Amino acid sequence: MVRYIIRRILFLIPTLLLVSFFVFAIINAAPGDPAQLALGEGATAEAVEAKRIELGLDKPFLVQYLTWLKDIVFHFDFGNSYRSNISVSYQITQYFPNTLKLAGLSVLLGVLIGVPIGIIAAVKQYSVFDNIVMSFAMLGMSVPAFVLALSMILLFSIHLQWLPSSGFSTFSQMIMPVVALGMQPCAICARMTRSSMLEVIRLDYIRTVRAKGQKEFKVIVNHALKNAVLPILTTIGLQFGALIGGAFVTETIFLIPGFGRLLVTAVTNRDYPLVMGGVLCVAMVVALTNLVIDIAYAFVDPRVKAAFKSSSSSFLAHMKMKKSLKNMEQSNAR
Amino acid sequence: MENSTILEIKDLSVSYTSSNKEIKAVRGLDLAIRQGETLGLVGETGAGKTTTALSVLRILPEVSSSIKSGEIMFEGRDILTLSRKEMREIRGRDIAMIFQDPMTSLDPVMTVGRQIEEMISLHTDCDKKELRSRAEAMLEVVGIRKDRFDDYPHQFSGGMKQRVGIAIALSCNPKLLIADEPTTALDVTIQAQVLNLMNQLKEKYRTAMILITHDLGVVAEICSSVAIMYAGQIVEYGSIEQIYGNHMHPYTEGLFDSIPDIEEEKSELKVIDGLPPDPSALPAGCSFSPRCPYATDRCGESCPDDVQVEPGHIVKCILAGKK
Numbered sequence: 001m002v003r004y005i006i007r008r009i010l011f012l013i014p015t016l017l018l019v020s021f022f023v024f025a026i027i028n029a030a031p032g033d034p035a036q037l038a039l040g041e042g043a044t045a046e047a048v049e050a051k052r053i054e055l056g057l058d059k060p061f062l063v064q065y066l067t068w069l070k071d072i073v074f075h076f077d078f079g080n081s082y083r084s085n086i087s088v089s090y091q092i093t094q095y096f097p098n099t100l101k102l103a104g105l106s107v108l109l110g111v112l113i114g115v116p117i118g119i120i121a122a123v124k125q126y127s128v129f130d131n132i133v134m135s136f137a138m139l140g141m142s143v144p145a146f147v148l149a150l151s152m153i154l155l156f157s158i159h160l161q162w163l164p165s166s167g168f169s170t171f172s173q174m175i176m177p178v179v180a181l182g183m184q185p186c187a188i189c190a191r192m193t194r195s196s197m198l199e200v201i202r203l204d205y206i207r208t209v210r211a212k213g214q215k216e217f218k219v220i221v222n223h224a225l226k227n228a229v230l231p232i233l234t235t236i237g238l239q240f241g242a243l244i245g246g247a248f249v250t251e252t253i254f255l256i257p258g259f260g261r262l263l264v265t266a267v268t269n270r271d272y273p274l275v276m277g278g279v280l281c282v283a284m285v286v287a288l289t290n291l292v293i294d295i296a297y298a299f300v301d302p303r304v305k306a307a308f309k310s311s312s313s314s315f316l317a318h319m320k321m322k323k324s325l326k327n328m329e330q331s332n333a334r
Numbered sequence: 335m336e337n338s339t340i341l342e343i344k345d346l347s348v349s350y351t352s353s354n355k356e357i358k359a360v361r362g363l364d365l366a367i368r369q370g371e372t373l374g375l376v377g378e379t380g381a382g383k384t385t386t387a388l389s390v391l392r393i394l395p396e397v398s399s400s401i402k403s404g405e406i407m408f409e410g411r412d413i414l415t416l417s418r419k420e421m422r423e424i425r426g427r428d429i430a431m432i433f434q435d436p437m438t439s440l441d442p443v444m445t446v447g448r449q450i451e452e453m454i455s456l457h458t459d460c461d462k463k464e465l466r467s468r469a470e471a472m473l474e475v476v477g478i479r480k481d482r483f484d485d486y487p488h489q490f491s492g493g494m495k496q497r498v499g500i501a502i503a504l505s506c507n508p509k510l511l512i513a514d515e516p517t518t519a520l521d522v523t524i525q526a527q528v529l530n531l532m533n534q535l536k537e538k539y540r541t542a543m544i545l546i547t548h549d550l551g552v553v554a555e556i557c558s559s560v561a562i563m564y565a566g567q568i569v570e571y572g573s574i575e576q577i578y579g580n581h582m583h584p585y586t587e588g589l590f591d592s593i594p595d596i597e598e599e600k601s602e603l604k605v606i607d608g609l610p611p612d613p614s615a616l617p618a619g620c621s622f623s624p625r626c627p628y629a630t631d632r633c634g635e636s637c638p639d640d641v642q643v644e645p646g647h648i649v650k651c652i653l654a655g656k657k
Contacts, residue, residue, distance in 0.1 A: 125397070202395070204433060204439045205438060205441045205442070207433070208439045208499075209441065210393045212430075213424070213425035213427065213456050214456060223444070226444075227441070227443055301442075301443055302442075302443060302486040303486070306488065306489075
């Protein structure tokens with residue numbers, strides 16, 4: 001198991017290298033001269049030329065890329081922002097925790113509410129509860145987070161004056177952003193849990209457990225849920241990854257100093273070092289999330305663990321399993 | 335209490351509902367089984383054998399099926415009127431079941447040892463240590479080394495999984511064991527092993543058993559009485575000697591005729607013409623009449639009554655005893 005985890009961590013390296021290369025190449029191909037941008041419109045040609053040399057833009061592309069990469073790997077230095085001249089890594093450490101907290105709490109809320117709802121809906125399939133809750137889940141998936149966010153501000157901040165409409169440091173400030181951002185993961189978790197449970201609940205081994213005289217609650221939780229949990233885990237991981245980069249609108253509405261806002265501002269300002277550093281950071285978190293989910297698979301399902309143990313074919317088998325899971329999800333989503 | 339009746343099914347009818355059609359899976363079935371007896375329940379796929387078994391444990395799918403009428407008396411109590419809690423206590427402790435397909439009948443994410451322990455813990459007050467030693471003992475009873483306790487079902491072969499299924503079913507010494515085609519999914523050599531094992535354990539624990547199968551050879555090996563099912567009804571019922579020596583229902587005759595004879599040189603197997611009837615649209619009168627070589631006009635008019643042709647030998651056919 002430990003060997004598997006180490007190997008998976010090693011697999012992260014080429015993934016991240018590839019991401020870094022693409023990010024760097026795309027930003028480099030973008031129109032506009034970074035030196036000109038850094039100095040502003042009024043700068044003289046000599047000043048721009050001097051800036052180009054200072055930033056190393058006169059060197060060949062590959063050399064630039066490797067220098068950039070070397071600073072990141074050895075010094076955690078992504079360069080300085082063109083606009084503010086503050087180091088990118090400092091800005092990341094300032095803004096990233098807020099977004100991590102926001103995305104983490106939102107997904108947590110979604111899981112805590114969505115999974116139990118999905119289980120009950122599956123157990124009582126076609127009941128009134130199932131129909132109502134699944135209609136709401138459909139609604140929750142189709143209403144964008146900002147609509148909910150603005151409605152909540154209107155109701156709770158302006159009319160009722162119960163909750164503050166901005167910020168993200170106290171508990172009461174966190175309630176609305178987390179609910180707004182957590183609604184979609186909650187709806188998706190509920191639907192995924194329901195369909196995954198429905199597949200398991202009719203299987204022979206569930207009947208075997210009933211024939212033992214086990215209580216219905218334990219039949220569902222100890223046996224059905226444990227078998228249905230893999231696609232749910234995948235969903236949770238995907239949702240978390242999506243929120244890390246996708247919380248921008250919610251962050252803007254609630255004036256949260258978060259990573260999404262930092263990145264979008266960096267893009268509009270053409271603050272390339274910040275964009276590159278930010279995207280690379282998001283990629284890293286998404287990759288790590290996937291890793292955690294993959295490891296969680298092995299703890300839940302012994303068959304996955306067995307596939308890890310056999311060394312040579314394990315990676316292929318794993319990929320195959322992931323693929324089949326993905327197919328399952330797609331068919332479920334339909 | 336030797337040889338007293340422990341399970342008696344009276345006039346049981348079970349239906350499934352599928353796209354607003356009523357599918358009559360079991361129709362007015364009567365069965366009785368005594369302590370230590372082994373009853374073979376024989377019939378084609380779809381004859382209602384498994385439905386009967388699931389009714390006894392009350393684990394039919396709740397949404398799509400319903401028990402229309404009848405009583406299932408187990409030790410003097412009607413199972414169908416018990417509360418859920420009382421029923422849970424009977425499941426596993428008094429009546430246990432071995433399922434048809436060992437490949438899918440064990441929880442894939444729980445060790446086999448834990449699955450045996452679960453059964454024991456539900457019906458006894460053992461502490462953890464005792465639980466484990468009892469579960470390990472059950473593994474050894476069915477011929478699996480106890481060091482495989484912490485293995486998962488996918489690490490076992492089909493035959494071994496079925497042994498685990500047997501270990502689970504027998505772990506609380508049930509009074510009645512229902513084995514639903516326990517060997518159908520296994521290859522022939524493993525079949526013999528599993529059957530022998532079940533036979534030995536049945537003798538050892540003096541358990542009554544209902545063996546559901548479509549294999550008359552298996553029945554001959556371990557059963558003391560036989561019920562032949564067709565389209566949700568028992569068409570012939572009797573001791574093993576009565577059924578094998580003197581079967582009277584045309585369907586039973588057809589079943590026995592379709593067993594290939596090694597002595598005879600024939601290129602084709604003898605089969606019963608036609609197919610079992612659609613359970614949502616059963617023929618009027620005797621449900622076997624459309625396929626019956628002896629059918630007369632009267633057969634299509636009304637469902638034949640049970641005829642007792644000799645003590646304990648019952649045939650559902652108007653021709654019984656007249657041929």
